[in-house]
């Protein structure tokens with residue numbers, strides 16, 4: 001898996017944005033219609049103003065009465081424009097909220113749909129940045145910028161059209177004067193996408209460096225890597241600073257160019273209109289109306305300038321959110337229902353990311369109901385084998401099957417009923433105890449939930465202020481043993497026939513480990529158990545022992561058979577057992 005998440009290309013962004021718009025097309029149509037009406041109402045005022053000027057200049061008939069009526073018209077249409085504009089904005093805001101919710105939901109759904117083998121390897125900081133910062137930028141833009149930009153675009157187009165209708169020559173003059181705006185915008189837009197994508201990626205990179213430093217703090221301290229991590233952080237900060245300076249520079253050029261360009265159209269129309277009027281080509285009223293229209297254009301253009309930067313940042317964020325759809329993943333393969341509970345590993349080879357094989361030609365049949373201990377030195381491939389048995393990885397060659405079906409082909413729901421990997425990583429969600437447990441069985445009744453907790457001796461559930469409804473992780477925090485019991489209760493609810501234990505109790509303190517082992521014993525009853533053994537006592541108590549060395553299965557048999565065989569297991573057993581008869585076997589350091 002690459003160290004960066006993909007970013008959607010321009011075509012995909014357009015397609016996704018189009019489908020978001022289509023999903024709420026009623027609101028979009030209403031938005032455009034209301035904006036059009038508001039802008040049309042806004043056009044009447046300047047036109048009436050021109051009529052007032054022409055009426056006063058003509059000076060014939062009921063000048064005062066006509067001017068009063070025209071002025072009343074200006075007032076009425078201004079109020080109508082205001083009301084329609086507000087209504088359009090309200091429709092726009094609602095559209096923005098709904099669309100933002102849709103984008104967030106899509107992101108969450110795509111994140112949750114990532115297969116575990118992919119999810120474990122994606123850069124956490126980048127993923128978090130996309131779900132938080134990028135989603136917020138998109139949501140804010142949809143709420144505020146999109147409605148206002150739509151209003152501004154419709155207004156600007158109608159204003160230009162109105163000047164062209166009033167007098168095509170003045171209209172053309174206005175358009176020519178607008179060229180500066182077009183040039184400034186084009187210059188900016190050609191550079192903005194890359195600049196904002198770089199800024200967002202640098203932000204995510206910094207988040208990644210900080211997150212991984214915090215996560216690996218102990219290792220960093222132990223290996224005295226503080227200096228290197230500080231350097232990596234400084235580099236990420238410098239990259240982000242450079243990326244921000246680049247976007248700042250783009251804005252520094254855009255804003256003044258835009259402001260100067262916006263001042264040109266009214267000045268140009270006034271000058272050309274004055275010349276035309278002097279030659280009797282247009283009335284002074286038309287010149288006034290056209291100039292006011294051009295002056296009014298500054299409003300929508302200003303809005304566009306303010307939001308164009310936000311839009312660019314949002315497009316970059318939107319591309320990053322949509323990019324999640326391009327994370328390489330395997331298409332689900334149709335999987336037949338397993339015919340029985342037999343687990344079979346046949347001539348398996350496996351390599352991480354195209355590297356060297358870390359498992360080489362492993363053959364193993366696990367009989368239903370047996371306890372198999374897997375031992376081997378550090379790096380021998382025990383955890384990798386556990387991940388293959390749990391369907392988290394797929395073998396490069398060979399097969400890992402349960403009841404004849406490849407484990408990795410099973411859907412998460414079917415897999416959970418067959419094989420579950422238990423590690424020391426027991427996650428407690430910030431949620432109620434009930435929802436924490438229902439992760440494993442969404443339709444479990446309260447009786448089943450209580451039953452699962454009781455089976456593990458988790459009597460603390462009775463002391464919680466609101467029982468199953470207690471929010472854990474926020475209101476009430478669970479200590480290590482309780483958190484482990486909660487996660488083991490999930491296993492009881494999922495009720496798989498086979499459990500794979502990998503370091504389930506390895507790093508717990510002795511008291512917690514004892515409590516957890518008791519809970520574990522309750523979970524193991526009646527199931528097939530494959531234990532990555534860190535204590536030789538576990539191997540001694542198992543039905544069979546599998547010994548891995550440098551990715552190969554070098555021995556397989558009962559404890560007694562392997563001791564008699566005099567191979568690597570016998571040597572290991574002798575080196576610990578010989579001369580340590582007085583020692584409590586549960587305290588020996590383990591096989592790894």
Ligand SMILES: Nc1ncnc2c1ncn2[C@@H]1O[C@H](COP(=O)(O)OP(=O)(O)OP(=O)(O)O)[C@@H](O)[C@H]1O
Nearest residue numbers: 352353358376377378379380381382383384385592
């Ligand atoms: N995610 C990974 N990417 C690349 N290589 C890996 C990854 N995980 C493990 N390895 C490599 O695969 C080999 C087998 O590792 P594995 O963790 O399966 O061994 P292990 O026997 O469980 O060791 P330990 O007892 O130390 O956990 C090792 O050389 C290890 O460096």
